[in-house]
Amino acid sequence: MKLDDLCVNTIRVLSAECVEKAKSGHPGMPMGAAPMAYVLWTKFLKHNPHHPAWFNRDRFVLSAGHGSMLLYSLLHLTGYDLPLSELFNFRQWESKTPGHPEYGLTPGVETTTGPLGQGFANGVGMAIAERYLAATFNRPGYEIINHFTYAIVSDGDLMEGISHEAASLAGHLRLGNLIYLYDDNHISIEGSTELAFTEQRTARFKAYGWHVQQVEDGNDLDAIEKAIVSAQKETRKPSFIAVRTHIGYGSPNKQGKASAHGEPLGKEELTLTKQQLGWPLEPEFSVPDEALKVFRAAVEQGKAEEGRWTSLFDRYRKAFPDQAKTLDQWMKRELPEGWEADLPAFPADPKGAATRAASGNVLNALAKRIKNLVGGSADLAPSNQTLIKGEGDFQAEQFGSRNFRFGVREHGMGAILNGMALHGGMIPYGGT
Ligand SMILES: Cc1ncc(C[n+]2csc(CCOP(=O)(O)OP(=O)(O)O)c2C)c(N)n1
Structure with missing residues (x-):
């Protein structure tokens, strides 16, 4: 078997076996999407498995969260702190491998997914955060923020209305740093x-x-690789790569059928699948050394990538000490000293103030001191007073501005704000 095929089939079989062991889960999506995931994770994704929180890493979202075994296989294989023993505990209480990926529980999981469409919109928020921070901090010769946000999205993601809202805004904003692979x-x-x-x-x-x-x-x-390369080259539009796959690829009786979607293949069918893929029947959960070596290259590459970034940031610190100090603070999610100094007081008065007027005043008092407080409204700013006075609109090519125009897209706005917060470096708000 060719080394590439061995790697792809490692993802397929490991994912199907863990679903089988759990007696529940979704084998079909990981088996069909394994090739695109393999290409993305071994040839493109900039990440450091031993330091998942490295700030300038690419973000990866598995929007079709039911295919979680795909993500867990990738995290394990590329060297995150997710040993095989955790994969054996797939879908078990208190494991790090719940049925759908959960942020904060499993290293390398960038956002909680499962409600279809949410991850799609979270990714748009992450790409927005990257653009804002890049526009605010990058200087000629010092591209300290410059990463992509990738996602794998499914039919269900694209059917959900929230993805329509987020896709429309992403296109409007020309988020060239966003690359989505459609399963x-x-x-x-x-x-x-x-x-x-x-x-x-x-x-x-x-x-x-x-x-x-x-x-x-x-x-x-090769075709997947070429498509991602040309997506990266298109810097003024988000990219959508529709990849024609087959759910449950490799399963003789379930491939291409809904029966591969959300239940284990079954012992017999798993055996037939291994035979069809040219995979040894024993031992179970086998990860061939040659394949592991390919995936684990991510550890050294990630260390080197982050090392290069750290030395660039050290030089940036010397050239632009004030900006570097601010960025450090934002990355650590710290507030500046005296952030509350201008907060207005509202003495009790019989008539009272409209809450939206009070909110607008407070927001502006905070925004003066907290420069990464950014946000806006779903077309209601004049009424709910969500604009920051004296600041411009965040638009394509004006990515350093703080007032967001979400349009009449409340559902999308909510998930986009979550994505911005998850990215880190920003404190986003939204009003309706
Ligand atoms: C918002 C939301 N509605 C419904 C579901 C239940 N659900 C899980 S997967 C799925 C269909 C998935 O189809 P697709 O996205 O094409 O995934 P595939 O069959 O390719 O694995 C549904 C309806 C969900 N997870 N989220």
């Missing part, structure tokens, strides 16, 4: 997407202003 497998729980989801997805994303590509064969690693 285009034509299947959801009830069966074929023909039942309820027949619009042209690629045309829809083009209309949103995204850079759209299609990979016809989800097992074509």
